[in-house]
Amino acid sequence: NTPIKYEIVKRLFAAKDKPISGQQLADELQISRTAVWKYMKQLEEEGYEFEATRKKGYLLQKSPDTLDPSKIKALLETERFGREIIYEESLTSTQTIAHQLAQEGALDGTLVICEEQTEGRGRLMREWKSQKGKGIWMSIIMRPDVAPYQAPQFTLVAAVALTYAIFDVTGVSPAIKWPNDLLINGMKCTGILTEMQADPDRVNAIIMGIGINVNHQQEDFGEEIASIATSLRISLGKEIDRAALVAKILYYMEAFSKQYVAEGFEKIKTLWEKNSCTIGNRIKATTLRETFIGKAVGITKDGVLQLLLDDGTIKEIISADIEL
Ligand code: BT5
Structure with a gap:
């Protein structure tokens, strides 16, 4: 209706x-x-x-830039994703709310989205700036039939889905920086945060957090991130309809995660590598304990980054911050 x-x-x-x-x-x-x-x-x-x-x-x-759920729903081309939408002006973090809803039994594909987050977060509890009315701050509750070790790959699935959606709606082609950033001209426009609720051998829910700087102008970024952040609007030179982008993101997220669950990681991996700015470059990877410098030569079929060190050995990196 x-x-x-x-x-x-x-x-x-x-x-x-x-x-x-x-x-x-x-x-x-x-x-x-x-x-x-x-x-x-x-x-x-x-x-x-x-x-x-x-x-x-x-x-x-x-078209005016509103996130009216009935507009998002009208633009949907999905079976399940976004059929249930929780939309608020202001939330602490869409991740926190999505976790609660997932525990209460929310359906596969439920979307939590808001205009502003007061406690938006990145990995390792870092702050995620979520200016009011400017970006897309959303979490999708997903219930794929996968084992817990497969959850991190959803970050790469999401990165591919997001590059497709952003290109479709804006014509801008962001580059994927392993594991969870999308960049435009070397500046961050999107961050992905994949979390899960799981039993030892089964995922109950993946909470897919997506933050995109959409209609920010340069002066909208606070001092802390002004030198590292960019938005789609800055790149495109005009305002973008966020609802249309959200609908496309849900479309590609549903399609690519379905493909991943049914056929495995191989095809996603190829698409990921094609759009990545990490592979082929000399990088510095800082893990929680150590720093490695080398050439990023590829990702494994599990999405682990392979770094060719100067001594000729390959180091596999599961999680790190990367500097190009
Ligand atoms: C991320 O973490 O990039 C994941 C961000 C996920 C945000 C979404 S928004 C909806 C959902 N609800 C949440 O609460 N979170 C998710 P990480 O790789 O750890 O990067 C965090 C770093 O990015 C910060 O330490 C800053 O340096 C930088 N940063 C913060 N806000 C930014 C922004 N708006 N644009 C670009 N960079 C930002």
């Missing part, structure tokens, strides 16, 4: 740069031409802009 206005928005998005006629909308939605016209006026009042030509119809020029 999607509101009709969002059924219209969905069709305008799907048509991309081909106009849709009022008659076509009226036929498809089984409403009158006058009703279509009224909905278009309503959408215009909400900030949508169309190019309307008498003969050809409507072409979407601009």
Whole structure:
């Protein structure tokens, strides 16, 4: 029961740069031409802009940047992901809330999303800056049938899904920095945080945290991260509709995680390597205990990073911070 206005928005998005006629909308939605016209006026009042030509119809020029769950749902192309959405203005952390909901039995694909996080976090409890209304701060509760050792690979699955979604919606191609960052021109625009709830031999839930700087302008980044962070808007030069991006992320997350569970890591690995800026470069990897310098030569079928050290040996790195 999607509101009709969002059924219209969905069709305008799907048509991309081909106009849709009022008659076509009226036929498809089984409403009158006058009703279509009224909905278009309503959408215009909400900030949508169309190019309307008498003969050809409507072409979407601009859509306002809101995360209204019913809009996200209207744009979904998924079976399960995003069919349940918890949306709030402000949350401590979408991860924390998603963990609670997962324990209470939330369904596979449940999305927790908000405008602002007051205690957003990265790995090792580092702070994740989540400015109000600027980014996508979301967690997906996933219930794949996998063993706990397979959970870290979902970070790489997510990285691939995110590069596809971002490219589809914006035309920008971020590079994947092992294990959990997406970069544009060497600056971080996205961080991924994969956590799980598991028994010794079975995953109950993966809580997939995704933070994307979307509509930030340079001055929106505080001093702490101004020199390392960037946003999609800075790269693209115009505002992006976050709801449309969220819907695409859910689409690719569902598709690639399904593929991973059904067919294993091999195909994801190939896509990951193609989009990675880590492989082939000399890097410094800092683990909790040690620092290694060498050439990143690949990832294993488990997503572990292989570093060719200067003494000719290969060091396998499971988790680290990387400097290029
Ligand atoms: C990450 O950690 O990159 C994972 C970030 C995951 C955030 C999402 S948002 C939705 C969900 N709810 C949460 O509470 N978290 C997830 P890590 O690799 O540890 O990187 C953290 C480091 O990135 C920080 O120490 C800063 O240096 C930097 N940083 C913090 N905020 C940033 C931002 N908005 N953009 C770019 N870099 C940032």
